[in-house]
Amino acid sequence: DISLTQSPVILSVSPGERVSFSCRASQSIGTNIHWFQQRTNGSPRLLIKYASESISGIPSRFSGSGSGTDFTLSINSVESEDIADYYCQQSNSWPTFGSGTKLEI
Amino acid sequence: QVQLQQPGAELVKPGASVKLSCKASGYTFTRYWMYWVKLRPGQGFEWIGEINPSNGGTNYNEKFKRKVTLTVDKSSTTAYMQLSSPTSEDSAVYYCTVGVRRCFAYWGQGTLVTVSA
Numbered sequence: 001d002i003s004l005t006q007s008p009v010i011l012s013v014s015p016g017e018r019v020s021f022s023c024r025a026s027q028s029i030g031t032n033i034h035w036f037q038q039r040t041n042g043s044p045r046l047l048i049k050y051a052s053e054s055i056s057g058i059p060s061r062f063s064g065s066g067s068g069t070d071f072t073l074s075i076n077s078v079e080s081e082d083i084a085d086y087y088c089q090q091s092n093s094w095p096t097f098g099s100g101t102k103l104e105i
Numbered sequence: 106q107v108q109l110q111q112p113g114a115e116l117v118k119p120g121a122s123v124k125l126s127c128k129a130s131g132y133t134f135t136r137y138w139m140y141w142v143k144l145r146p147g148q149g150f151e152w153i154g155e156i157n158p159s160n161g162g163t164n165y166n167e168k169f170k171r172k173v174t175l176t177v178d179k180s181s182t183t184a185y186m187q188l189s190s191p192t193s194e195d196s197a198v199y200y201c202t203v204g205v206r207r208c209f210a211y212w213g214q215g216t217l218v219t220v221s222a
Binding site for chain 2: 044046050095096097098100
């Protein structure tokens, strides 16, 4: 199985700041990585697919980058509604998920 | 719009099987694979398996092969996940999700399964 390591576990930021989340794969997975947001008591919401492809309806302040083993999700200017847990997931083989990063504001 | 409707909660006695449902609407049911994902506090997300609604073909995470059976009813555009002989380890939120090539684009609200006598 491909394992995904997310860091940090918790991110504390102020509104308007730029923030980045890291996801590292245990082996090269090309760009087969996707990012999700999960708010408290909510369902996961797909933010970015295939490392950097945008999703219809997702604010443009969310962006993704990376390939191979190292990936980054960025929020350009954090808003209070972005308080949530953020997860990466790989689809290069049987799907696995990172353990998540909690965003605090 | 794509909607996946799941019951909010199920209470199950240990050893008694339970069948979770996921009613799909807003898209052609047979066109996209349906996936199931488990979320347990402290354990993170786990992919359980997937089913092709067009022909019923399935793939399972090895960990869940003897625990779960995935089926669909095309006439009602509903996917099902049967959980057999549940234990406390099976208490979790179970999501159905639909997408392409294991990119999970749309998610149900999740069913909280509580295994308790």
